[in-house]
Amino acid sequence: MRETITISIPEDIKKQLDTITAQEGTTRSGIIRESLRDYLFIRQFRSLRKRMMAKAPRAYTDQDIFDRVS
Numbered sequence: 001m002r003e004t005i006t007i008s009i010p011e012d013i014k015k016q017l018d019t020i021t022a023q024e025g026t027t028r029s030g031i032i033r034e035s036l037r038d039y040l041f042i043r044q045f046r047s048l049r050k051r052m053m054a055k056a057p058r059a060y061t062d063q064d065i066f067d068r069v070s
Helices: 011-024 028-055 062-069
Strands: none
Touching: 011 028, 028 062
């Protein structure tokens, strides 16, 4: 199910977004969806890394954590 949300962004970011959509032949929504997915993944990665490092009997690498998140 899809849901529509409305956001406001500064004009300079909108111009950059429009340039990218033209270059890549995609839509604003597509770019924003992809960006949000990336942000949420990075946020999950950082949260998991923080928890693992706090409890770790050894030091985990970013690759160890990436493997767990993926």
